[in-house]
Amino acid sequence: MARVVVDVMLKPEILDPQGQAVQRALPRLGFDGIADVRQGKRFELEVEGPVDAAALARINEMAETFLANTVIEDFTVKIEADEKAEESK
């Protein structure tokens, strides 16, 4: 079984209060030198069968219509070859 990762992040022009809260907390906790933090979502999908062009097209459609709100969010789809996937082949 193959793993496909969909990362969903707020578009750069959209305010990210979660990321800002993290960024502001860092100096207080002793961590300097971080200019900006953006927080988003990561979906790990375990796909049955081969991850071919058709499967990726479906996952792209899924990300666009369901996982991300494309008015305010961008998404990327990546195939991840991990050890678990290798083992279960």
Add this chain to the structure above:
Amino acid sequence: MARVVVDVMLKPEILDPQGQAVQRALPRLGFDGIADVRQGKRFELEVEGPVDAAALARINEMAETFLANTVIEDFTVKIEADEKAEESK
């Protein structure tokens, strides 16, 4: 400025109700063939100065003590070379 990405996911043995909700909604929406979905967090950190071993060690400590709850979550730290980072050099 370099971008470092911290991915935080629930440990495999921890129940993920958010991921399950997504997985159950997929067939209803016409998307089949997804065996499992896990949802986690993605932090994009813009790091001032060079991302050397010392900076990575600090970011690892930050992720371990602040961004992730290591009782229930795993995290990975990756340096991401993106176009924006290249341009601003």
